[in-house]
Amino acid sequence: MTRRTIIAPSVLSADFSRLGEEIEAVERAGADWIHLDVMDGHFVPNITFGPAVIKAVRDRTDKVFDCHLMIAPCDPYLAAFADAGCDIITVHAEATQHLDRSLQAIRDLGKRAGVSLNPSTPESVIEYVLDRLDLILLMTVNPGFGGQAFIGPVVEKVSRVKSMIGSRPIDIEVDGGVTPETAPLVSAAGANVLVAGSAVFKGGSEDQYRENIRAIREASDGAVRTAA
Template sequence: MNPVRIAPSILSADFAKLGEEVRAIDAAGADWIHVDIMDGHFVPNISFGPSVMKAIRPLTDKPFDVHLMISPVDLYLDAFAEAGADCITVHPEAGPHVHRTIQHIKGLGKRAGIVLNPATPAKMLDYLIDMVDLVLVMSVNPGFGGQHFIDSQLKKIAAIRRMIDQTGRAIDLEVDGGVDADSARRCIEAGADALVAGTAVFRGGPAAYAANIAALRGNG
């Protein structure tokens, strides 16, 4: 299994200094930059659109891991691809034909991921696992940062790890929601190899980011 990758969620950054925050987490050792896009419809919150993402794209060479919490999602795939996404992850509930959605993302030359909400079963992946580059397990209900980790998702992470291993393909298994040093360790033990963290990375200001990221890796 690959070493764990840490993807700080800029949803928890100081939006008044967003560019500086992106540079700071890059310098602190982030592997990916996690970009949460929320529409106030699919989830009960609104973040920002492709123009903001495009503005911060030149500030780092790290991959942009873009999680689209919008419905209908298909209308916005091209815009986020053009704005600099490296991987685009979508929810199966966000459009009528998720297989076609994944095909579209791949056709744009981007890595494609599928996101499973806490109540969405691992079985949803049965006819998608051979197409995707990443599976994102939500360990909170999407829409807000700062929520507590839902322990029942550990069993799902382990089940998806077994599914991935059976494919023989290099598929990332990412977890997002309530990730701190303790839950990060349990996610890694269950089979996760990428972790999204917002509050746990951005607490304490830029001087603390490197230590925060190290703690999530288990090096703190």
């Protein structure tokens, strides 16, 4: 049975002066999850927000808070993000020396554990932790900035990860350059969670967000039906 595509708008592209209102608007517009890109200016060349901001907007929605930590080290801050209300906490394989330990720490906090891979990182680095994982996030841009161009060769990487996980109930998420044009590529390859920032928040109104989400979802679901 084919899983419905999950659309996770990245608030990195929202109006930060109205962040709570933007989250409410994108939820009404059809978002399934809310994607939170946390950047530290060290692991990636940008700084966004931390657990205090996430905690401040947690009561604006009951949607899943999908927290993508682009920080190093990550382990000292896992509890703070869990306490802030994140439901899924994803760490980069490149940002921790002991990935298995980091993932177990997330699960010990009662949260779903995810791992993210940069475009150049081979999927082989996570083969030994598959049983610790709830989600695999594949970057289709180099992390650190919104609005970048989609890196096409990662599509084949999605296919390889889909084969690698087999029947395990692990979500495959794609982040970077997702649009109605690129969404079908990664969905047909096996991704079921799509992060989109600029492509969702362009237009600046709830009606436009609704249309943007609809376009991505329809393109993705159509590709999945065709592939099946």
